[in-house]
Amino acid sequence: MMSIDNGQSLEILVRDAQAEDYTAMVATRGEAWWWIAQRTLINELQIKKNDIVCDAGCGVGIYTREIVRRFPNNQVWAVDFSVKSLNVLKLATNTSKVNTLVGDLINFKLPHPVDALLCTEAILHIPSEKLRVDAMKNLFDTLNPGGKIVIAVVPFTKRSTLKITDNRGKGGYYSYRFTPKELMDIVASAGFENIQVRGCVNFRGFIRSRLPKWLWWTDVMFSKFPFSAKFGHLIFCTAVRPKI
Numbered sequence: 001m002m003s004i005d006n007g008q009s010l011e012i013l014v015r016d017a018q019a020e021d022y023t024a025m026v027a028t029r030g031e032a033w034w035w036i037a038q039r040t041l042i043n044e045l046q047i048k049k050n051d052i053v054c055d056a057g058c059g060v061g062i063y064t065r066e067i068v069r070r071f072p073n074n075q076v077w078a079v080d081f082s083v084k085s086l087n088v089l090k091l092a093t094n095t096s097k098v099n100t101l102v103g104d105l106i107n108f109k110l111p112h113p114v115d116a117l118l119c120t121e122a123i124l125h126i127p128s129e130k131l132r133v134d135a136m137k138n139l140f141d142t143l144n145p146g147g148k149i150v151i152a153v154v155p156f157t158k159r160s161t162l163k164i165t166d167n168r169g170k171g172g173y174y175s176y177r178f179t180p181k182e183l184m185d186i187v188a189s190a191g192f193e194n195i196q197v198r199g200c201v202n203f204r205g206f207i208r209s210r211l212p213k214w215l216w217w218t219d220v221m222f223s224k225f226p227f228s229a230k231f232g233h234l235i236f237c238t239a240v241r242p243k244i
Contacts, residue, residue, distance in 0.1 A: 006106050007127045008081065011173040015059070015082035022060045022085070032208050033201055036219045037152075037234065038066045040200045041120060043220070044150045044238050047071050051115040054079060054142060057105055057122025061089030067118070068093050077101060079108050105135035113144040120152040121234070123186075127166070127174040136190040143241040149192065152200060152236035153178045155229075180229045183237050192239035198223050199232020 018025065027034075042063065047053055047070075054077040055064040064078045072095070079101045080086050086100045101108055105123060117139060126132045139149060156163055156177035166174045178186075180197045187195050202222045203211070211218070222228050229235050 006104055006131055007168075007174075008104060008125070010168040011125060012081050014171065014173055015080075016084040019060060019082060019084035019088050022088070023062065026062065030205075030209065032211065032213075032216055032219075033233070034062070035213075035216055036201050036208075037120075038063060039217075040220050040223045041118060041150050041152055041236060042067060042070065044236070045116040045118060045148060047074060047116050050074070052112070053077070054110065054114040054117045056108070056117060056119045056139060056142070058085075058089065059122075060085045061092060063118055063120055064089060064098065065092055068095060068098060072097065075099070077110055077114060079103055079105075079110075106131055106138055108138070108142075110142060113147065114142060115144050115147045117143055117147065117149045118151075119149070120236075121154065123151065124153045124176045124178065125173055126176075127168075132176070132186060133189055136186050140190040140192060140241055145241055145243045147241050149187075149239050149241070150236055151183070151187065151239075152234045153183060155179065155199075155232065155235040156182075178235065180235055183235055187237045187239050191242070193242050195237060195239040196226070197229050197235055197237050198226060199228035199230065199234070200236050201233040202228050202231040 052075045056079045058064045058078040058080050077099050078089055081104045083102055123132055123135055126135055154177050156179050160177055164176050184195055184197050200223050203219050
């Protein structure tokens with residue numbers, strides 16, 4: 001069931017319109033980019049046998065599909081506010097292990113908590129600080145005690161031109177770029193602990209495009225170090241919901 005709008009109705013229209021072509025659109029980032037990003041972020045979830053996993057703000061399921069490929073016996077929830085994007089995902093996976101739910105990050109409710117939660121390039125499109133905080137609290141509530149979250153956003157750096165872009169009504173959508181501290185603070189505000197911020201897809205394109213595939217793991221390993229947050233095309237935060 002669709003939740004309340006939260007100022008994102010225009011983005012839903014854009015995402016629905018993009019759904020059939022979205023995978024091809026983002027493929028322009030390159031095979032190495034996606035190989036590195038999927039392995040960095042999914043590895044950080046530390047998914048175990050019988051863990052229930054949620055991909056929140058999954059879009060057409062670029063990460064969901066990889067989770068299903070690597071963990072075919074785990075139950076997975078895929079949540080997004082674009083019905084057409086979820087339809088693309090269902091066609092791509094075609095497995096009873098994937099459950100889809102239409103809803104936004106602020107209000108969606110699963111029938112039961114999950115053990116691992118991934119949220120990539122989604123919370124940055126929520127168009128106010130208060131609503132982003134509300135979304136983090138909802139993600140916190142979605143996890144079992146002891147459950148882990150990995151949340152990835154686009155960073156604000158010296159190379160960035162704008163902190164905020166708002167192209168709603170112009171065929172686009174709202175986007176907010178986070179500093180590492182801002183990402184850490186919003187995750188902490190929800191009650192998470194063991195919070196770490198690092199970078200994902202750290203090597204610049206001219207380096208990455210020259211790496212043979214067997215060396216792509218070097219970028220994944222680079223993301224293990226805290227200073228990677230200064231270099232990543234994405235920054236991501238890992239955190240745990242306290243057990244008590």
